[in-house]
Amino acid sequence: MKRKLVIFDLDNTILNGDSDYSWINFLINENYVDKHEYKKRNQYFYDQYYEGNLDYDEWAEFALSTIKGKTPFDLEEPLSKFLSTVIEPMINIYALRLLHNHHHDNDIMLLASATNSVLVEPIARRLGFENIVATEVEIIDGVYTGKVYGRPALGQGKLTKVEEWAAQNNIKDFKDAIFYSDSINDLPLLSEVGVPIAVNPDDQLRNLSIKNNWEVIDLP
Numbered sequence: 709m710k711r712k713l714v715i716f717d718l719d720n721t722i723l724n725g726d727s728d729y730s731w732i733n734f735l736i737n738e739n740y741v742d743k744h745e746y747k748k749r750n751q752y753f754y755d756q757y758y759e760g761n762l763d764y765d766e767w768a769e770f771a772l773s774t775i776k777g778k779t780p781f782d783l784e785e786p787l788s789k790f791l792s793t794v795i796e797p798m799i800n801i802y803a804l805r806l807l808h809n810h811h812h813d814n815d816i817m818l819l820a821s822a823t824n825s826v827l828v829e830p831i832a833r834r835l836g837f838e839n840i841v842a843t844e845v846e847i848i849d850g851v852y853t854g855k856v857y858g859r860p861a862l863g864q865g866k867l868t869k870v871e872e873w874a875a876q877n878n879i880k881d882f883k884d885a886i887f888y889s890d891s892i893n894d895l896p897l898l899s900e901v902g903v904p905i906a907v908n909p910d911d912q913l914r915n916l917s918i919k920n921n922w923e924v925i926d927l928p
Contacts, residue, residue, distance in 0.1 A: 713879055714810045715870065715897070716837075717889035718821035718828065721907045722803040727795065727831060728771055728823045729754045734790050735774055746774075760892040760912055764822075764862050769854070772845060775826060776854025780847075783826065791830055799835070802927040803907070806888065807835065815886075816879075820870050822862040822893070826852070839877075841869045867896040888925075892916070 719726040732750045735741045749770055756762040775783060810817060819837040821828045828842035843865075846857040859865045874882070886903040887894070892912035898904040906917040906924045917924050 710884070712810075712813070712815045713818065713874070713882065713885040714815045715818045715820050715885060715887040715901070716803075716807070717887075717891065717894055717907075718819060718823060718831065720890040721888055722800060722807070722835065723795070723798040723831075724800050725798045726754065726757075726823075727798075727821075727827050730794050730798065731790060731827055732771065732774060734794050735786070738786065738789075740786065741774060757891075757893065758910060760910070762862070762893070764860050764865075768824075768843070768856050768860060772824065772852070772854040772856070775845070775852045778852055779850050787826075787830055791834065795831055795834070800927055804835075811836065816877075818870070818873065820861065820866055820887075820897070822860065822866060824856075839873070841866065841873050863893050864896045866894060867900060870897060889913070898922070 716722055719728070729750060732741070732746055736743050736746050753762065753767045753770060756767070807817070816839070817837055818839040818841065819828065819832045819835065820841040822843055824845050825842040826845050828840060832840045841861055843860045843862070844857040846853045846855040859868060861869045882900050883902045885901040886905060887897055887901040888905045888907050889898060890906065890908050890910060890913065892910055904922045906913050906922055908927055909917060909924060914924060
């Protein structure tokens with residue numbers, strides 16, 4: 709039997725919240741960054757994303773400023789604490805059941821997130837994903853530059869990066885693929901897969917899903 713490709717978004721789909729947004733709040737609370745500057749701008753970009761009109765270049769410059777000039781070693785301790793104290797409680801156990809069911813069916817599992825790879829990779833390991841598409845972060849001479857490497861995995865960019873991953877893994881098309889997402893920002897990829905599923909969707913995606921007869925799942 710041919711194995712199905714099953715794609716999961718991360719933020720507000722598997723997680724009850726946004727990992728990028730939560731990372732910056734974590735850094736604020738731990739006094740790693742200036743509280744007043746980062747709190748205001750973090751909320752501003754979060755609202756933009758939820759409304760589906762995020763300026764990703766502007767957001768990336770802000771978000772990646774938190775790791776600019778640092779090495780992977782520098783981030784080991786704060787990332788470990790972030791994962792255990794912030795991300796772990798955010799994992800939706802009902803979403804985990806979906807993951808486990810697809811693992812049980814021997815499906816090909818792909819985590820596709822617009823969030824930067826510095827955050828996505830350790831979260832993906834915790835969730836058991838071997839295949840990951842994320843926004844890659846530039847690193848030169850072992851130091852993060854604070855810039856995106858290549859194309860951001862947001863909107864059309866996520867679709868393009870998933871297509872590139874599929875081609876590298878000998879997956880010819882998405883007609884049998886399933887994609888779980890909460891966000892209207894993922895419309896390009898949702899429109900390409902055979903089975904788009906809206907999970908706790910934002911208002912725009914919920915309305916579109918009802919119009920298109922796409923399945924809607926509201927997880928507790």
